[in-house]
Amino acid sequence: MTERLPWRQAQELIEKHTGPALSARPVQEGYNSELSVVINNSVFVKGMRVDHPRVWTQERERQINPHVRDFSARLLWSEVSGGWDLNGFEFLDGRQATYTPSSSDLGLIVTMMDQWPPAPDDVELKQASDRWAAYSDRPELFAGRWLAHTDWSPSNVLVVNGTARMLDWAWPTTGARWIDPACWIVWLIASGHTPAQAEAWANRLEAFATAPTESVTAFADAQAAMWADIGEHAPHPGLAAAAAHWTRHRTG
Ligand SMILES: Nc1ncnc2c1ncn2[C@@H]1O[C@H](COP(=O)(O)OP(=O)(O)OP(=O)(O)O)[C@@H](O)[C@H]1O
Ligand SMILES: [Mg+2]
Structure with missing residues (x-):
């Protein structure tokens, strides 16, 4: 179980891709990611610090996404910098x-x-x-x-x-x-x-x-x-x- 970190720690990196975060809804379900938040009702951001023991799963999700995107969520962008590894997926309203x-x-x-x-x-x-x-x-x-x-x-x-x-x-x-x-x-x-x-x-x-x-x-x-x-x-x-x-x- 991984403790969630406040998404604002990565706000600048996220806003590089989403523009200003007018709304941010932290996601409670799931427990493997350090950061899990829906921005502007359009992007689901999932992230880990680069020193997290399972940070390799972020890269795995990036690699597999083109093969599963039709029945999963599309990966819109990634950001690996400032000590963070972030994946931004299309938000699915379901x-x-x-x-x-x-x-x-x-x-x-x-x-x-x-x-x-x-x-x-x-x-x-x-x-x-x-x-x-x-x-x-x-x-x-x-x-x-x-x-x-x-x-x-x-x-x-x-x-x-x-x-x-x-x-x-x-x-x-x-x-x-x-x-x-x-x-x-x-x-x-x-x-x-x-x-x-x-x-x-x-x-x-x-x-x-x-x-x-x-x-x-x-x-x-x-x-x-x-x-x-x-x-x-x-x-x-x-x-x-x-x-x-x-x-x-x-x-x-
Ligand atoms: N693209 C998306 N659109 C909307 N909600 C999403 C999306 N991706 C994930 N979620 C929501 O966020 C939760 C956590 O996402 P996900 O399971 O990918 O991350 P996780 O923290 O690694 O979870 P786990 O602990 O199950 O490994 C999901 O259970 C789901 O409710
Ligand atoms: Mg999950």
Whole structure:
């Protein structure tokens, strides 16, 4: 968890790009960025000091943006100076997605995920087989050449004019095409779905419906181990129990 810093510390750098800040609304959701503010209802600025241990995620978001901009927010400008690393995105006027069983957002999310591209060659990406290696003895089953977001917190999904948009591409990963629907399942179960209901949503994506059973089961195990390890630092209290429920459902 990163403490937010007052946006005014970077006001001059921001105004170089936005002009005078006539309004500024600090954003409460999310907790990885030191600075998070909406300027003039038109630009969402996300920033970290250059000495922050995860400042590399800012560069990753810049690099991946051209590949995801159609279903995310466009990057308008960046500023790396004066000790700050700032990204200015188009402000999306939407609301956070809801994952409960009756939510009409779920179909919008399936439609969005269906547009995910293959992993681009010109961006440095995390490898799915490395990311979960500590939690699985078969991590090679997660490898693939598709782009994955992996952080399915509903705070990263905005519903804007009847479409879902995926924000916060800080950890872009290359892996099997079914990895993102599988990560989403854990959040769906934590939001009130049974494992069978959650899998039914993921099965609307062909990549998940046709994924090797053994690979998905190994991934469910890895998710259970990971969320158990994260424990009380998890962004949602039910994730460890949800992942454990999913893996029990698959292994009987
Ligand atoms: N382009 C945008 N337009 C409007 N709101 C946005 C936009 N991008 C992000 N937000 C809002 O700001 C919040 C934080 O953004 P984001 O998730 O990118 O940053 P973060 O602080 O790194 O979060 P996390 O802790 O989840 O990693 C989002 O949950 C969303 O509510
Ligand atoms: Mg976020």
